[in-house]
Amino acid sequence: MKQSTAKPYHHGDLHQEILCAASELLEDNNISSLSLRAVAKKVGVSHTAPYRHFKDKESLLAGIAALGYDELSVQLTQAVESYPDDPSKQLQEAGHRYVQLALKCPQCTQLMFGGILPCDDTYPELKASGDMAFDGLKTIIEEGQACGIFKKGDLELLALSVWSGIHGLTLLLIGGSLPDILSVPVDTRLLTTAITTNLLEGLKAN
Amino acid sequence: MKQSTAKPYHHGDLHQEILCAASELLEDNNISSLSLRAVAKKVGVSHTAPYRHFKDKESLLAGIAALGYDELSVQLTQAVESYPDDPSKQLQEAGHRYVQLALKCPQCTQLMFGGILPCDDTYPELKASGDMAFDGLKTIIEEGQACGIFKKGDLELLALSVWSGIHGLTLLLIGGSLPDILSVPVDTRLLTTAITTNLLEGLKAN
DNA sequence: CATTAATGTATACAGTGTAAACATAAAACA
């Protein structure tokens, strides 16, 4: 007989608790100093308990990354909903949200894009989440093309151009090198706007 | 009395040999599985010998990253020299070389930009090398502005826009996620050209 | 040639991921 709340027995939902604790520890320090044992200790279980829920450390990291992609999808969706029928504004808003999310959880972003995890179908859930996020971007551009405000051309190529611009800025921002490279203080909002504006320039019809 | 070739005594130049061996091992596997002990074994010294030349593992990684930035500067310089007096072509060539270099040594690129190393002046040599690379880019844009083919505006902001676009594409390429996300095979040259063209579009005067 | 500093080695230790054997409690079934 199933409980109404679908919990396993021993520890509520240890799978979820581990993911949650690991995410927090990940952002507390950097990614290479995240240890499974610290996660287990934080949750209050033995240091091998996580192995009942994750094949190995990489598998846990993949779980965290997948959550990151999911959150990214949510943000993209909200960006679209914020400006119905205005793909340009949608794109600008999406860019801001992309950057903001990355700044909120830089370590997770590095995990998602740092080449740490395999990108093939080793982790189907991870791959699916990543695909969905990119689909969100493509949808915006597709609508812009349909409206006639974005230029025609290969959809994926255009989407990739836009993504590259925002992605590059984002990683430079969370990489932390900019304050030491730029001669003026970094104004995230200004930079993001400037770059998305630039991208929109190259995306305009005619 | 000094030898004509300025070598220390025991092992030729162990400092250099370690850097070299570490770079190779870094690209052989990924960054998190690079161990100091493996480097030492490869060079043929005891596993604590590297500590005479590098304060700790991070310090060795910083040395490798600095070499990466230096190579990047070389590539930028060559891009400029390939097309004298044509900043547009210079920029396009620089983009290609940026991508090519990253594809040749993806792990080193992740090391340089993955937020693994501190960006402050913990490693002055690293910071200096990074600054020099960015200066190379700024110089191209500055010339383009002087020629009147690039639009006026804050130099660093424009440089950052261009850098972001190329940088984003580069990291997506070496991250390896693109083949699983795009529905067509990845043609690096084509993608790079498309994106630099797009960037140049947004950079044009008028 | 004696001294000193630079460089390399041997040993030791705490922390890591993870495999294996064992323990327990929930679920499934008789």
Place this chain on the structure above:
DNA sequence: TGTTTTATGTTTACACTGTATACATTAATG
């Protein structure tokens, strides 16, 4: 209900890591 099976958690063990410390050797310096 009582027994079996399976899911989950613990204990122990091991190889490997970075790095501190004490020692050895050799080049440079006087």
